[in-house]
Amino acid sequence: MNAAAIxxxxxSILFVVDTPLSLDRICTILEEFGRDDIRMAIDAITxxxxxxxRGIELVQVAGGYQFRSxxxxxxxxxxxxxxxPARFTPSALETLAIIxxxxxxxxxxxxxxxxxxxxGILKSLLDKKLIRIIGKKDIPGKPLIxxxxxxxxxxxxxxxxxxxxxxxxxxxxxxxxxxxxQAPLPLLEAE
Amino acid sequence: MNAAAIxxxxxSILFVVDTPLSLDRICTILEEFGRDDIRMAIDAITxxxxxxxRGIELVQVAGGYQFRSxxxxxxxxxxxxxxxPARFTPSALETLAIIxxxxxxxxxxxxxxxxxxxxGILKSLLDKKLIRIIGKKDIPGKPLIxxxxxxxxxxxxxxxxxxxxxxxxxxxxxxxxxxxxQAPLPLLEAE
Amino acid sequence: MxxxxxxxxxxxxxxxxxxxxxxxxxxxxxLLLHLIKKNEVDIYNIPMxxxxxxxxxxxxxxxxxxxxxxxxxxVMASTLxxxxxxxxxxxxxxxxxxxxxxxxPRAELVRRLLDYERYRxxxxxxxxxxxxxxxVFARNFVSAEFDAFPAEETLPEIEIFELVDAFRRILAKAxxxxxxxxxxxxxxxxxxxxxxxxxxxxxxxxxxxxxxxxSNTREYIxxxxxxxxxxxxLRMIRILQFETYGRILVKNAVIQSADTVME
Numbered sequence: 001m002n003a004a005a006i007x008x009x010x011x012s013i014l015f016v017v018d019t020p021l022s023l024d025r026i027c028t029i030l031e032e033f034g035r036d037d038i039r040m041a042i043d044a045i046t047x048x049x050x051x052x053x054r055g056i057e058l059v060q061v062a063g064g065y066q067f068r069s070x071x072x073x074x075x076x077x078x079x080x081x082x083x084x085p086a087r088f089t090p091s092a093l094e095t096l097a098i099i100x101x102x103x104x105x106x107x108x109x110x111x112x113x114x115x116x117x118x119x120g121i122l123k124s125l126l127d128k129k130l131i132r133i134i135g136k137k138d139i140p141g142k143p144l145i146x147x148x149x150x151x152x153x154x155x156x157x158x159x160x161x162x163x164x165x166x167x168x169x170x171x172x173x174x175x176x177x178x179x180x181x182q183a184p185l186p187l188l189e190a191e
Numbered sequence: 192m193n194a195a196a197i198x199x200x201x202x203s204i205l206f207v208v209d210t211p212l213s214l215d216r217i218c219t220i221l222e223e224f225g226r227d228d229i230r231m232a233i234d235a236i237t238x239x240x241x242x243x244x245r246g247i248e249l250v251q252v253a254g255g256y257q258f259r260s261x262x263x264x265x266x267x268x269x270x271x272x273x274x275x276p277a278r279f280t281p282s283a284l285e286t287l288a289i290i291x292x293x294x295x296x297x298x299x300x301x302x303x304x305x306x307x308x309x310x311g312i313l314k315s316l317l318d319k320k321l322i323r324i325i326g327k328k329d330i331p332g333k334p335l336i337x338x339x340x341x342x343x344x345x346x347x348x349x350x351x352x353x354x355x356x357x358x359x360x361x362x363x364x365x366x367x368x369x370x371x372x373q374a375p376l377p378l379l380e381a382e
Numbered sequence: 383m384x385x386x387x388x389x390x391x392x393x394x395x396x397x398x399x400x401x402x403x404x405x406x407x408x409x410x411x412x413l414l415l416h417l418i419k420k421n422e423v424d425i426y427n428i429p430m431x432x433x434x435x436x437x438x439x440x441x442x443x444x445x446x447x448x449x450x451x452x453x454x455x456x457v458m459a460s461t462l463x464x465x466x467x468x469x470x471x472x473x474x475x476x477x478x479x480x481x482x483x484x485x486x487p488r489a490e491l492v493r494r495l496l497d498y499e500r501y502r503x504x505x506x507x508x509x510x511x512x513x514x515x516x517x518v519f520a521r522n523f524v525s526a527e528f529d530a531f532p533a534e535e536t537l538p539e540i541e542i543f544e545l546v547d548a549f550r551r552i553l554a555k556a557x558x559x560x561x562x563x564x565x566x567x568x569x570x571x572x573x574x575x576x577x578x579x580x581x582x583x584x585x586x587x588x589x590x591x592x593x594x595x596x597s598n599t600r601e602y603i604x605x606x607x608x609x610x611x612x613x614x615x616l617r618m619i620r621i622l623q624f625e626t627y628g629r630i631l632v633k634n635a636v637i638q639s640a641d642t643v644m645e
Binding site for chain 3: 203206207209259260262265268269271272273275276277279281284285287288289291292294295304305306325326328329330336338339346347348349351352353355356357358360361362
């Protein structure tokens, strides 16, 4: 089968599902096609979305590929969607960042890093499926250990955990524009 | 705004909704654009899908427009469905949870806790090999006794049943008196 | 200054929302970082006296405003005072060591502050990403073409938290008397029940002691004993003893059959 046909098939299966599909998964489903051909089809679709007059793009997220609307059209789409977008409190974001970078880790470890009780936030992040219980740590008391989920990567548009900015990059970024990073706290803004 | 931009916006909107959108509806959402421009955008998208190497098409259905995968790729989509992990219904989850935490127990005991007939769900959990019949209880009626399986442990990546989180551990999270429900992140609010 | 902002905000007495916002410092570390930045001091050389005083002033303001000062803020206050007093003490130096090898009493605090700042910055970057359902949208449903095919039975994807949470919800609405014993705390008893049943499978009878052979920890023995008692209660095993102080035998009372089917 020629490249154009494979491209069409790959587009159709990426279109019909509600989750990102990994290259492995696509190759298993389209077993009669070579992995290289499928990879080329994905690249061609990605390229088409970027070069033609398109409102969507093919992004790499949570270890797979998924069509997503372009961020510049968010305003129009929000008019159509009734549900309000999920909002994250600074506490939730802090906790998520700590878990994302330090996983697997226990509640006590999270609380040491944050300096505050984090039980309620952990519960709410579990409810939202942004974090998961990975198991129990093999130390006295056998505390639960937490990690992030596929939904976390999907929500924050992350290809994989390795694509999180490194902590060194963050430090450099913070040094370059130190004080403006304080903005989220209303108290600080008012100075 | 030029025709290309309107086309992109219309595509992104049609792409992310789960129902067909009528021309009227699209015009209401994109109130700043003229009806003729929107109609032209729809025509252009329809045409692109047909002329370029695409796996989806824009069809007119139920008085509106909707993207669909091309019917000739149905077979690939069927394979994809086959490979997709099943979604768990809330009742199945409830029943599995009761068995996991209270095993070994009988159907009557499960139904007492759930308050509803659970025969069908038990059958489906047995089929999925998440639970098993441990034996029959030696009391009148000889009811079957249920417990979880090795597959259950593998599904949840559990070393043993003792690694299941306890109710107390979850309740401790929920109880913890924290400020996670405070004001939303100003960063996000500022939209 | 925070103080002036607060009094200004609190002039609007009817605006409850501000009362929540005012304690927007996520915790003591955030407050300390703020004070360090505001005073433009070197984080590696924090002037403890000045910073502790400002920190305590802030707590006073919060208390005056009847804001609930979380325990963590108070713990940090005592840590700050402790560090401050440690620094006032003459350093007992070991002549064999270089001076800079004595750990600065502030060292752990500085490490925590730097760590905290890093993760807070990371969280700001996280929020600035193209968040799904806020900035970008995907098809969060499957198409009708896909749904039209019959579902195959494959193993579901569920998280362990969903399981325990489901159980928690059931218990919350379940009839009261079902709360007795076999609590989830005893979950290792469930393991032992499962193991014992497996062990008994296909055997006529086993010696009581054999059921405890797996380990000799107190916890294991207690769990095993409770498992045996529970199995007796459920009438899934029988315990036999033919003479006083004689051998105790455990017999499987469960009717095993390979072709057991659903009722």
